[in-house]
Amino acid sequence: MKRLALRTGVRWKISVAIAGVGALIAVALSLVVHNSARVSMLDSARDLQMNRLLFAQRIYETTKPKTEPKFGTKLNDPALPRELRYLLEDGRQATYVQDHHSGAPDIWAAVPLGNGDVLSLHNRIADRSAAIMKDLDRALIIGSVSVVFAGSALGVLIGGQLSRRLRKAAAAAGKVAQGNTEVRVRKAVGGVVRDETDELARAVDHLTDALNARIEAERRVTADIAHELRTPVTGLLTAAELLPPGRPTELVRDRAQAMRTLVEDVLEVARLDSASERAELQEIALGEFVGRRVSVLDPDAVVRVVHESWVNTDPRRLERILGNLLANAAKHGRTPVEVTIEGRVVRVRDHGPGFPEALLREGPSRFRTGASDRAGQGHGLGLTIAAGQARVLGARLTFRNVNPEGAAAQDGDSGGAIAVLWLPEHAPTNTGSFPMPRLAD
Structure with a gap:
């Protein structure tokens, strides 16, 4: 209870x-x-x-x-x-x-x-x-x-100071949790008086440094392994091209190509984790751009532009996000796949069993494809890469299901999964910062 x-x-x-x-x-x-x-x-x-x-x-x-x-x-x-x-x-x-x-x-x-x-x-x-x-x-x-x-006023004064310090510490810790590892909780707390709040902030900073070191070590190991595999996989793919035609040759070429794709995806995830990627911005008509790219990536997908909007973003990274979302819908969902553009928002929906609850709760995770009804294909890197590219664009990528957990399907339709890309009003610059809005004269 x-x-x-x-x-x-x-x-x-x-x-x-x-x-x-x-x-x-x-x-x-x-x-x-x-x-x-x-x-x-x-x-x-x-x-x-x-x-x-x-x-x-x-x-x-x-x-x-x-x-x-x-x-x-x-x-x-x-x-x-x-x-x-x-x-x-x-x-x-x-x-x-x-x-x-x-x-x-x-x-x-x-x-x-x-x-x-x-x-x-x-x-x-x-x-x-x-x-x-x-x-x-x-x-x-x-x-x-x-x-x-007088005691109440003194309590409000003392408690207010402590409450402000704790709120600053919580806000700084929240930024760290969002991936801003440059934030230091102790510096955010500030103040002349040193108390238990500073000890808590120091402990959080030490924990952040330890986690960053561990994540960086894992990223380097992943990147090094992928780099080391890149050359032999490329040689294996080249050697497969020299084999005589036949069913065994096709299987070898298919597996070699899948391995090469996996190595490239792992390298891309490592680059995104390093936070060194920068967007190359262009101003594009979002509806027209998405329509053209979707027609090439998935000709069977239905594109609907509710409201056209001009955005300042990186077309290459946006196309990568769209490609991964469409590939995920094709692998794990059912047709028809619908793409809707409304202002700065892009929605990709399939009509399959929906996203697994673990993904909705925790977000995309590499090398995890979800529940058994959506498993069996892929390595769980597609949505991870899409989420990482969205962060580089300063965008937000969210996932939800049409039918809530436990809701019954209607007329044999399971509802499907919906991925929503929210592009920002002010895109990040090539240096990774955000431009300051120009004030009116």
Whole structure:
């Protein structure tokens, strides 16, 4: 079962983490400061209440005859809290804070008298003290919110810098994956601060260098083998021409010619892999050019020009691409083969079983002809060469099937395979670069 994955950036993850930690710290500190301030304020109120009560007690006990207690004190107050009564049982003076569901708490102070009576005093905490606590709570809330927002901004700043570096590294790695081996990820990342991103970029650069070295070594071995085979194969073909006519001679000539074609194709693949090939550009009418070349390469193919367009490209390489696509359609597909030209786009379609899924997924691969229903002929170099020549032209060659995988054929038609060549608006120059578009005056 496929798990649902949420896609988020590093910037927001860091921002949320810093904001969360800042909020926890702010709340914890606010609670500590609030409780400390409240305890200190209540202790001061208790001391003040007890001092007032002791002063009233001295006056009460020294007055002759006895009168009613003064200064708001009460004798044997029935509202005296039960908790405070327990504290007075040992004959000691005590204070007590009585909280209410709403409003400020009451501060009680009580002292036992010699005759068993209890003199007590209570009143609400001063309004000034309550106002100070409200102001303190308000300041703590504002400070906590400010810390959270400041932490979020700091997280966005730090995460944004890291995210930009990672995105630059990913973009550079993507260019390397597309074949631009001159790109260096560490240089693309840049920056003054060195962190794990630079270590990742350095590792990717080392991996790129190792792969390039391995690919170059394989290319050189392939090219050297093909060069070494070229001379004996040419001699073999020449010797086959001297054999007397007959069926065995035809078989030898056919196999020798196939071997020569294979050697030439391998050499061409090696040249394309070296990225040293350059296009020789000419301006041509694409529809008219393709129509003439297809009539020679495959007279049975149907050519349809939807929209004519002038393009700047290399006619020889374009003809090579067309020839390989038509040859592939003739070998592995079924007639009719249809060639459609629409602007700068050329489509070649056959009506066979379609391209194998491995080719659609990974692209052309040398010496792999695909599934068993399209195998048995060729060496898998035709489409590889076509894709390589398209890269030299700055074009894009894509492959797809008319019917998706698993779709049922209709009326006995399997649908077929479609190769699409997308020629660029600005073709590469002879040096391999792309011309800069001229700005309007």
